[in-house]
Amino acid sequence: MPTAPPAGPPDGPKGKGPTVSHPRDEAAGRPVPVLLAGDDFVLNSLLLEALHAQSGPSSWDARTLELPWPHVPFGPVAEVDEASGSEEAMIEALAGARVCLTQMAPLTARVLAACPELELFAVSRGGPVNADLAAATAHGVRVTFAPGRNAESTAEHTLALMLAAMRRVPHAQDSMRAGRWDSGFYAYDATGLEIAGSVVGLVGCGAVGARVARALHALGAEVLVADPYTDPAALPPGARLVSLPELLASSSVVSLHARLTEETAGLIDAAALAAMPRGSVLVNCARGGLLDYEALTAALADGHLFAAGLDVFDEEPLAADHPLRSAPNAVLSPHLAGASRATARRAATMVAAEAGRWLRGDAPLHCANPEVLEAR
Template structure:
């Protein structure tokens, strides 16, 4: 029996990556349709009731005609799409979380949604380390001055220089797939690593390189604080003015996780006042960053455009993880990364 699959890739996780991964991991006769979404050339946004999506409901509905399976990164799985596509039974989202899917509606329609946790852990961990080093050593500022014709010897003043990671204390707020990699990288460079994560009972194989501590203790002791938590109602705004004030004078804060975790106005205030030596961010409460934002003008604030996870390996990992769950689905095996297991018990149309 031929299974029709829609590969709704984009300009990062391309259709050929999905199709090659599916041919390697999924059994049987697969027939492919393709839809290319405009992300990242066009920013993602809200589509109907789902967030961080690319493309339109209309284009997706048309492309899904007769498809039992869809693999994508950014396509919007909305109630309208589900109602228009009764053949659909599995929707694979090649991201760390299925934010562009209406999980309640998918469950009602018996459509399982799988996702790809850890796909970009290596890339994001490396980008985090890069931002830490860039902030500590003032690399963007000194580069900008030099190409502008200024040889800034005054950066060598004791008050202006940063510190080495060797012997420094770094605090990680959250210790999932990314945080664990960052912890090992920092430990290899000679840093003392503190971890705060209320969902951990212990550090497991990180016990030899890190110490599990309460958040207040981490903020008081760390010279660098790096955020690695998911955005949930419990973590939204968890680092605000009071928490930044509790950090040691001259310290650094880094965020490559989610913009909702941090009060950016408070961070800019702290950098401007000199309480923080620097800050470095890859994620923001509003993306793209609005024109006129203090994030673009505050000295010693380093920003990159939400590309910590951007690597060729991430794109390949994303396609592979989803393809493996497609293979499990077609073989009648349990899905490894199902966001709505209740959908698997809903009777499918005959």
């Protein structure tokens, strides 16, 4: 439920045509009705702070809607995916609003039909999967998103999983918590691996992969990159572009950073894992669909792989009886590589910046349905 009664729409046209009128009636000094549909990660307080930093408190008439994510998992809402909350709550909270800032709120055809004043729906995620883009375009609503908001966090989490798997940190912690002081970890066959001097292969070198590459180079690794869309001249210092077969055959650590597309789905299958050197390590903080997890579990069980660090899975949440949970030297986290306080603040800042551009009459920086802009 909204925390304040919805404000009435500002004076002026209420139509949903492609031409966006100036959002404020300067003569009347009326602030713009805006809905902040935050959750327990991208907080409404962060959204409000970022919005006020963009344009000042007097520019906005803000009301809030609290969404239950992450305590209640996201899921499909009507025709959209990975959303939190309900159409009914959104329709009530959005009444009269011209702008909505959110991470997870559903923007469906039903919501759009019930909220004709809405002009901007700014999603603080790398992709607006919780918005029906076709319906938004038909209603003249620009939908924006926030690419790269969690690149720093995901790169750091990748390194954390990589180091934890290579140095067997969870094994040591489990031993300590059990009351032991296990000097057997110094036995040669039980010791871990070092990044310095290792060949580390990155499958994909976008915003996250490039950050990981720079950190690995600083730690003394030889960095290989397999990415058909990367310009060799734009590679981070110390990285070398190679084919995927060469990367798999040469790397003692392979980390996945590719987008999930029809081309990359199942890219690292049983044959690709078999092509990696025995005793190597695989890390995936990108997308579960890139990897054959059944083949990975087998490669860990028979010792072909030394370890794996995994934040994403082909089915989420991971089943309680999934064999990966007991696989040798598998370091697992529940899809939280992008979870940092800095990411939440950055996400709020990015959507607030889009609201500021809208307020000034400027084009959005990241628009998911540019047809709305082209029709102006």
